[in-house]
Structure formats: C-alpha cells, structure tokens
Amino acid sequence: MISPANILRRAGLGMAAAGASLALTACISLGAEPPESLITLSATASAPAGAGASAGREDSAAAIAVLTPEVPAKLDVLRVPVNVSDTQVAYLQEAVWIEKPARLFRRMIGEILRLRGGALVLDSDDTPTLAGVSLRGTLSEMSYDAPTSSVVVRFDAVRTDSSGAVLSRRFEARESGVAPEAEFVGPALNRAANTVAGEVADWVLE
Incomplete structure (x- = not known):
C-alpha cells in the first residue's frame, strides 16, 4: 500500500x-525566426513583354551563354557578408537573400543583355543551343564594408567568343554612406549590382 x-x-x-x-x-x-522580408536583385530596366530572339545551328554565334559566377565561401550563403577588417568577416543582421547572390546576379546580367543586344541569351542551366559567346567569372564581392560604410560589388568577368578568344576584365561598383541595416544595404547592393551588370553587358556586346 x-x-x-x-x-x-x-x-x-x-x-x-x-x-x-x-x-x-x-x-x-x-x-529560426523567419526574417520580416527578403532581399533580391532586380534590373532597373528589362526587355518588354513579347520581345524574343532565336538562334539555330547556323547562327549559334548570335547566342550568349551567361554562366553562374564562382563565389568565395562567404558569398555562397543567403546572408550578406560584412567585411569588418582585412581578416574578419561577419554577417549583417536580418539581411537575408531570397536566393544565393550568384544566381541572382547571373539573371540580372542576362536581363540587361536581352534589353541592350537583342541576342538570344541563355542564363539558366537549360542550354539547348551551343552559344557562340560565353560569359563566366568570379563574383568576389557583394558585401557591406564596415570601415568605409559602403557596399561593394566586384565581378571578375571572362568572355569567350566564337573564335575561342578569351578576354577578362574586372568590374567594380561602390556606394558609400550606407547605414549598416538591411533596409539600406539591400537597395544599395541592387544599385551597385545594376551598375556592374550594365558595364559587363556593354563589354560583352562590344
């Protein structure tokens, strides 16, 4: 009991x-608590609805393939890196990409190329046509620089044309006076990315 x-x-x-x-x-x-909003990249101008282009086997040189850029480990995430010093990297609080920045930047370049060149642009992993021109490279910075209160976008581009010639060029854009908050850093990165993507598109179409 x-x-x-x-x-x-x-x-x-x-x-x-x-x-x-x-x-x-x-x-x-x-x-994890979901962020209040996600940040993305969008081209300031895009090809109008109904616009298109085509390329067959005979004129495949008119097609441009935009490949996903290589990135360092700090950019291969959905967070926005903050360069604290030459040897220290942190991540900006509440700044979360909707998709990894390399793929967003790839599509931005493709959209601007369509608008400016009228060529067939292949900017997805599905590439049924052998392109005459290819664009690849390394997106080394799409970050916030704490010591200078600025955002920086840097892309080392490599262009290969139909003859096999290979050219490379570094493109960079900065915007200073940016507060270290997601609501300011996101739009500033988009503006800087548009500047770089526009310069890259002009270079490819030379």
Missing part, C-alpha cells in the same frame, strides 16, 4: 519535471 507521503513525493517530482521541461522549451528554438 502506497502511503500518502509517497503519493505527495511522487506528485512533487512530476511537477518539478514538468516545470523543467517547460523551462527547457522556452530556451530552445526548434527553427
């Missing part, structure tokens, strides 16, 4: 365990 004292002791242990469980639940998050 269980005594009243033992019943009370067991009840007390159960209540203590329940309290500890509730306290643990309050301290542990099973999933």
